[in-house]
Amino acid sequence: MARCETCSAGYDNRRAQLGYTTCVTCGEKEARQRKHTVVPLHKSNYMVPANAAELRGINNKGGFFR
Secondary structure, eight states: EOOOOOTTTTTTTTEEETOOOSOOHHHHHHHOOOOOOOOEEETTTTEEOGGGGGGGTTTSSSSOOO
């Protein structure tokens, strides 16, 4: 049985083989702290911005931003 690096509780070895280092409970808490967004581009596809600066001028119907 593998040990959670956050709370030291035991969790299934199959989960550890998948690369997880936390139990399900701690993993869910960690995942809920992370935020992400998906932004639609004008007459195009969707993108996941890597930083806040990429959000400037998106969906501006031409993309020009000063």
